[in-house]
Amino acid sequence: MSDAAILPAVDFTPWPGALADNYRARGFWIDRPLTDLLGRASEPAAAAVICGTRKFSYAELDKLSSRLACVLATRGLKRGHTALVQLPNVAEFYVVFFALLKLGVAPVNALYSHQRLEMTAYTEQLRPALMIGCGRHQLFSSREFFCDLQVRYPDIQLLVLGETEFAEDLAMLLEGSAQATEEHRADFLSAGDSPPASIAQQVAFFQLSGGSTGTPKLIPRTHNDYHYSVRRSAEICRLSSETRYLCALPAAHNFPLSSPGALGVFHAGGTVVLADSPEPGHCFDLIARHKVTMAALVPSAVALWLEAHHRLSDERPLNSLRLLQVGGANFAESLARRVPAELGCQLQQVFGMAEGLVNYTRLDDSEEKIFTTQGCPMSAADEVRVLDEQGRPVPDGETGLLYTRGPYTFRGYYRAPEQNARVFDRDGFYCSGDLVQRDAAGYLKVVGRVKDQINRGGEKIAAEEVENLLLTHRDVQQVALVSIPDAGLGEKSCACVITANAKLKPPQLRRYLRELGLAEFKLPDRFQFLRALPLTAVGKTDKVALRAMMKSKMLQKKREES
Numbered sequence: 001m002s003d004a005a006i007l008p009a010v011d012f013t014p015w016p017g018a019l020a021d022n023y024r025a026r027g028f029w030i031d032r033p034l035t036d037l038l039g040r041a042s043e044p045a046a047a048a049v050i051c052g053t054r055k056f057s058y059a060e061l062d063k064l065s066s067r068l069a070c071v072l073a074t075r076g077l078k079r080g081h082t083a084l085v086q087l088p089n090v091a092e093f094y095v096v097f098f099a100l101l102k103l104g105v106a107p108v109n110a111l112y113s114h115q116r117l118e119m120t121a122y123t124e125q126l127r128p129a130l131m132i133g134c135g136r137h138q139l140f141s142s143r144e145f146f147c148d149l150q151v152r153y154p155d156i157q158l159l160v161l162g163e164t165e166f167a168e169d170l171a172m173l174l175e176g177s178a179q180a181t182e183e184h185r186a187d188f189l190s191a192g193d194s195p196p197a198s199i200a201q202q203v204a205f206f207q208l209s210g211g212s213t214g215t216p217k218l219i220p221r222t223h224n225d226y227h228y229s230v231r232r233s234a235e236i237c238r239l240s241s242e243t244r245y246l247c248a249l250p251a252a253h254n255f256p257l258s259s260p261g262a263l264g265v266f267h268a269g270g271t272v273v274l275a276d277s278p279e280p281g282h283c284f285d286l287i288a289r290h291k292v293t294m295a296a297l298v299p300s301a302v303a304l305w306l307e308a309h310h311r312l313s314d315e316r317p318l319n320s321l322r323l324l325q326v327g328g329a330n331f332a333e334s335l336a337r338r339v340p341a342e343l344g345c346q347l348q349q350v351f352g353m354a355e356g357l358v359n360y361t362r363l364d365d366s367e368e369k370i371f372t373t374q375g376c377p378m379s380a381a382d383e384v385r386v387l388d389e390q391g392r393p394v395p396d397g398e399t400g401l402l403y404t405r406g407p408y409t410f411r412g413y414y415r416a417p418e419q420n421a422r423v424f425d426r427d428g429f430y431c432s433g434d435l436v437q438r439d440a441a442g443y444l445k446v447v448g449r450v451k452d453q454i455n456r457g458g459e460k461i462a463a464e465e466v467e468n469l470l471l472t473h474r475d476v477q478q479v480a481l482v483s484i485p486d487a488g489l490g491e492k493s494c495a496c497v498i499t500a501n502a503k504l505k506p507p508q509l510r511r512y513l514r515e516l517g518l519a520e521f522k523l524p525d526r527f528q529f530l531r532a533l534p535l536t537a538v539g540k541t542d543k544v545a546l547r548a549m550m551k552s553k554m555l556q557k558k559r560e561e562s
């Protein structure tokens with residue numbers, strides 16, 4: 001790869017020079033591209049990914065991603081471009097991811113649950129040169145969605161994978177590209193290549209923010225920062241070539257991608273076993289069949305696993321499972337205690353964010369630490385401040401807002417100066433909006449949040465995004481979206497609506513949002529019609545009071561029902 005080819009790059013907010021030097025001097029940033037992670041397996045024939053009945057070795061994953069990089073290069077894709085990708089949990093997700101990394105095209109990996117509205121918003125922000133979808137998804141089962149987009153963005157190209165009418169079959173697409181791959185060798189990186197260090201300082205891809213604003217935000221992640229977080233996570237979780245990791249959460253999410261996730265497993269030379277969903281019957285079967293040693297779940301899925309496991313007679317499908325990671329949302333201590341006792345494996349709590357900072361309980365921590373905290377930062381270079389509303393540090397054990405900066409915590413959302421001014425302080429610390437307590441050893445407990453977000457079983461919903469959409473309905477005068485407690489998911493969403501139309505009913509509003517193209521998980525679980533919204537002293541909607549009102553209404557309803 002020549003130096004001239006690396007000049008174009010996606011813009012992002014870099015780390016200040018002194019910090020970057022520090023991270024490099026301490027060996028956190030090693031100036032290697034993420035494509036490196038694929039090339040490390042000492043056994044190229046070993047299984048990298050198992051997807052249904054298909055098995056892909058490291059050598060195959062490398063070869064297929066190089067060939068796809070070549071096909072895309074012949075279609076005009078090149079370094080500095082971006083791509084919007086939406087694939088379910090299939091091996092092609094990793095083939096595409098590495099192909100784009102090799103080419104220097106920075107992807108956003110949208111969730112499979114995202115619909116027209118989210119995909120359009122990402123397109124508007126990113127202006128991708130390429131969109132990759134799955135023919136099984138509603139959006140890509142016909143050309144309609146893409147043709148609409150093309151009117152506004154005529155240069156965007158489309159690649160739909162799968163076996164439907166409009167889709168291209170990946171195997172066929174790559175067949176015959178072997179010769180061309182050799183010819184285009186100079187256009188892309190191969191696993192194990194040693195490109196100029198400047199590549200590693202660039203944006204590799206974008207993570208999605210859970211968000212608390214009207215539009216979803218993109219998080220640029222550089223090769224250096226992500227490579228480090230993957231290596232360090234793999235070390236903390238003691239991954240090896242023996243690791244067989246069940247990926248049952250959406251593959252694009254930061255947790256199953258890098259904490260240590262599939263990339264950590266590739267780094268260690270182990271095997272990723274893909275599952276469509278965390279549904280226990282399906283997962284237990286995969287665990288038993290492929291002797292899975294490790295899995296990552298959100299708390300609501302753990303509850304389902306415990307329940308399903310309890311119902312088994314004397315089968316022991318989880319025999320091979322050594323470690324269960326749980327993160328993404330508040331995990332009740334009572335459930336945490338049941339994991340080792342009932343599932344027979346070790347528990348690790350993970351408190352992380354797509355923006356960067358990830359905390360882990362360590363494998364040799366006391367049970368008390370593992371059951372009652374969400375771990376401590378993975379890196380010695382992670383700086384965490386717990387501050388009160390005036391920005392003053394709070395004493396250990398007291399509740400405050402989490403601020404952080406470090407070698408893998410981003411420095412700014414993509415092209416969002418206003419939001420960046422709100423969430424970063426003068427020292428470049430990012431405020432995650434979480435309320436935490438820190439103990440003397442640096443372990444954190446997550447006790448609440450100030451960000452206007454609903455955490456629905458680990459899936460994040462920005463209240464403002466749904467509120468803004470509901471306000472476009474002609475019968476909605478005012479609206480506030482708040483969380484309500486839910487036994488299964490931890491939280492669900494409730495839209496409190498003021499309307500003059502006494503005939504307005506929840507199904508109409510739900511249908512309205514669905515027709516706007518909003519992802520299903522963001523549709524309010526409940527609608528509550530009110531005469532007025534409670535206000536704070538400064539006249540803003542008092543969501544604390546509203547949440548309390550909704551909670552008591554629900555309790556009352558439950559009492560009436562029983």
Ligand code: OOB
Binds near residue numbers: 210327349358455
């Ligand atoms: C993970 O990432 P995101 O970006 O989907 O969500 C981050 C937010 C955190 O700010 C916090 O509000 C919440 O999700 N969260 C937790 C938690 N882990 C995340 N709240 C309570 N307890 C936990 N253990 O969710 C994520 C990214 C990497 C690894 C793990 C989770």
